[in-house]
Amino acid sequence: MGQMSKHTTKDAATFFTARNYISLSATFIIGVFVGSQALKSFGLGNALSGTVTAAPAMDVAPHVPAAVSDDWKTRKYYPKDLSKHFGIHHIDQLEIPAELQPYVDAHDVTTDKQYVDNMDLYQNYARVFGPFLDKLSKGNNDERLYVKWTGDEKKFGVFTNAYIPAYGFVVEYSGLLINSSRSTDYEWHYHSELVDNDGNAMPLGIDSQFVGNIARFVNHDDKPNTDSIYVPWKNTWRIVYVATKNIYPGEELTVSYGPNYWQSRDRLKVPSTDSDE
Numbered sequence: 679m680g681q682m683s684k685h686t687t688k689d690a691a692t693f694f695t696a697r698n699y700i701s702l703s704a705t706f707i708i709g710v711f712v713g714s715q716a717l718k719s720f721g722l723g724n725a726l727s728g729t730v731t732a733a734p735a736m737d738v739a740p741h742v743p744a745a746v747s748d749d750w751k752t753r754k755y756y757p758k759d760l761s762k763h764f765g766i767h768h769i770d771q772l773e774i775p776a777e778l779q780p781y782v783d784a785h786d787v788t789t790d791k792q793y794v795d796n797m798d799l800y801q802n803y804a805r806v807f808g809p810f811l812d813k814l815s816k817g818n819n820d821e822r823l824y825v826k827w828t829g830d831e832k833k834f835g836v837f838t839n840a841y842i843p844a845y846g847f848v849v850e851y852s853g854l855l856i857n858s859s860r861s862t863d864y865e866w867h868y869h870s871e872l873v874d875n876d877g878n879a880m881p882l883g884i885d886s887q888f889v890g891n892i893a894r895f896v897n898h899d900d901k902p903n904t905d906s907i908y909v910p911w912k913n914t915w916r917i918v919y920v921a922t923k924n925i926y927p928g929e930e931l932t933v934s935y936g937p938n939y940w941q942s943r944d945r946l947k948v949p950s951t952d953s954d955e
């Protein structure tokens with residue numbers, strides 16, 4: 679995630695009623711297909727590589743749904759369930775707290791070195807993925823993706839009900855823009871050159887531990903089927919998960935958190951007090 683930072687890194691809404699599910703799904707699939715073709719024609723496919731980073735990690739209590747029932751390890755959780763079962767306030771898009779908004783407004787992301795050095799790439803990202811950030815963000819009735827228990831090691835993960843073609847938009851990593859890392863498992867580095875009142879660079883992250891969307895449940899894999907990229911959109915950097923290969927219904931979505939994430943976890947391990955170690 680950007681980098682999941684635990685500072686690196688790490689949709690849609692009134693999306694589906696039973697009646698409009700099929701047509702909206704079709705719209706989405708056509709959308710990602712068009713997007714993926716556009717990306718291919720831009721030759722961006724190979725450019726979808728670890729540009730986002732996650733923040734260093736800290737162990738947190740395993741996510742046991744707040745409302746535990748007998749089927750909690752087998753059922754599917756949709757965005758509308760996140761509040762009741764995980765205590766998460768669902769938001770579709772990056773949320774900027776009022777106290778940080780003036781700093782965001784005072785800065786032009788197209789002057790960031792990362793943008794200037796890769797202008798063609800980021801202009802294309804904005805052109806292809808930007809519209810998804812607006813059009814797919816309509817509330818918490820999206821049923822394309824769901825959360826399900828994967829096992830004791832990884833806990834919950836995210837799966838797809840829809841076919842997602844390679845290079846297609848998967849989901850935005852929503853959350854709160856923060857300027858003080860809490861080093862949770864749910865924070866990506868926010869990619870920017872914002873400065874505070876003294877002109878010092880502000881260390882920013884996107885934190886989705888308690889306020890965010892389904893993307894916060896996407897697990898790490900060394901050979902993931904999505905990539906996290908930064909998309910400059912409406913003067914903010916948005917983190918988007920993009921498919922790196924065709925993803926079929928029932929598959930788990932995965933992303934690389936980046937090396938910092940796991941290194942920081944290792945550092946945080948409490949030394950064993952066992953006498954034989």
Ligand SMILES: C[S@@+](CC[C@H](N)C(=O)[O-])C[C@H]1O[C@@H](n2cnc3c(N)ncnc32)[C@H](O)[C@@H]1O
Pocket residue numbers: 688735741831832833834835863864894895896897898899
């Ligand atoms: C962003 S959360 C992903 C959602 C998490 N599985 C949950 O149930 O809330 C990141 C945490 O999930 C777990 N995790 C993710 N990918 C993993 C993997 N490949 N192997 C082991 N644990 C993993 C780790 O505890 C990690 O710190």
